[in-house]
C-alpha cells in the first residue's frame with residue numbers, strides 16, 4: 001500500500017538521462033521552504049525554475065554522497081538561489097552545512113532524518129522523512145541492486161550491514177527513492193527489496209563475493225566529478241562547465 | 244499540495260529512455276487487480292515482472308492513444324499475462340475492449356474515468372482517477388507543452404478546446420501524468436499548466452498559429468509504429484520485434 005501524503009507536502013522526482021540520476025524536490029506548501037536532494041549540474045536551471053514555478057524557496061541543496069558519475073548541481077543552485085549546500089561530514093567534501101548520523105534537516109513543518117549508511121562511499125547517508133513514509137537512499141540501495149563498492153573507499157561489508165541495520169529496519173511500506181536507476185524504474189519499497197533484491201537478500205559472505213566479482217569498468221566521469229564534487233560543484237569545475 | 248493517497252492504491256511510474264515514454268502501473272492492494280497505461284514493447288517483460296513482484300494481477304493493458312513514436316507493449320503483455328487490451332474506439336485500433344467518453348475502467352475498488360480529448364490524434368483519451376486526484380493525459384497535455392497536431396488527423400483547435408474544456412476543468416491540485424517528457428520532469432498539476440504552459444495559456448488563435456509553425460521533423464518511428472499499434476502490438480510487428 002501507499003503512505004498517506006500530507007496535503008502541505010510537495011514532492012517531485014526529476015531525472016538526468018546522461019547519468020541516470022534522480023533528483024528530488026521536497027517542499028512545504030505553506031511555509032514554501034524546499035530542499036533538493038542530489039541535483040545535477042546540467043539541470044540546475046531546470047530545477048531552480050521548477051522551484052520558482054511552484055512558488056517555493058530553495059533552502060537547502062543536499063547530496064546523499066560525493067558522486068563519482070556526475071557533477072552536483074549544488075554550486076550552480078547556490079548561484080541561482082539563496083540555498084545552502086549540505087553533505088555529510090564523512091564525505092570529506094566542502095559544503096555550507098555538514099550533517100551526520102541522527103541530524104535533522106527541517107523545511108517548513110517537515111523533517112528529513114539522517115542515517116549514516118556508508119559502504120558505497122564513506123560519506124553515504126540516507127534521508128528519511130517518517131511522516132511521508134519515504135527514504136532517499138542515494139547509492140546505498142538501488143532498485144533490485146546497490147552501489148558499487150570498489151572505489152571511493154567502498155566497503156561491501158559496511159554496505160551490507162548498513163542496508164540491513166538501517167534501511168531494512170524502516171517500516172516495510174516505506175517508499176525508497178534511489179539516486180539512480182538504469183531500467184526506467186523510479187521507486188521501490190523496503191518490503192520489495194527485502195524480498196527481491198538479488199544481492200542484499202543473500203548472506204553477508206555471499207554478498208561480499210558478489211561485490212568482489214562484478215568486474216565493472218572504471219567509472220568514466222570519476223576523475224572529473226570527484227574534484228568538483230569535493231567542493232560541492234562550486235570550484236574545480238571542468239572547463240566545459242565554467243561560466 | 245498533494246492529494247491524499249488511499250492506502251490500498253498502488254502506483255508506479257516507469258520510463259522508456261529510447262522514446263521518452265512514461266508507463267504507469269496502477270493497482271488495488273487488496274483485490275490485486277492492476278492496470279498498465281501506455282506500456283512500451285521493449286519493456287513488456289520488465290512491466291510484467293513488476294506486476295508479479297508486487298503480487299498483482301494485470302487486468303488491463305491500456306493505451307491513451309495510437310502512438311506514433313513507439314510500439315505499444317500491449318500485445319506482448321497479452322502473451323505474458325492474462326490481461327485484456329484497451330484503447331479508444333475512435334483510435335481505429337484493434338483491441339479486446341474499446342472505450343469512449345465517460346466509460347469507466349475498474350480495477351478493484353478503483354475507477355478510471357475516460358475523457359475523450361482528441362486533437363493530437365482522433366482517438367486520444369485522458370484517464371482520470373478522482374479519488375487519487377490524478378489524470379493520465381497521454382499526448383494531449385505534456386508538461387509545459389502538448390502533443391504535435393500535424394499527423395494522425397491532428398487538429399489544433401480540437402486539442403485546445405479539449406484541454407481547456409476537460410483537463411483544465413479538473414481540480415487545480417490534480418496531478419497530471421503525461422505520456423512523455425524530454426527534460427526529466429515526471430508530473431505536473433492542472434494549476435501549473437493553467438499558469439505556465441507556454442502554448443495553452445495563449446488564445447485559441449495564437450495556439451493554432453504556434454502549432455502550425457512548429458516545423459517538426461517527420462516522426463522517425465511512425466511508419467513502423469502505426470501499423471503495429473493499429474493491432475495493439477499483436478500483429479504487423481517490424482521484423483526485429485518478431486519472436
Ligand SMILES: [Fe+2]
Pocket residue numbers: 065066067068069120139147
Ligand atoms: Fe555514487
Ligand SMILES: [Fe+2]
Pocket residue numbers: 308309310311312363382390
Ligand atoms: Fe502520440
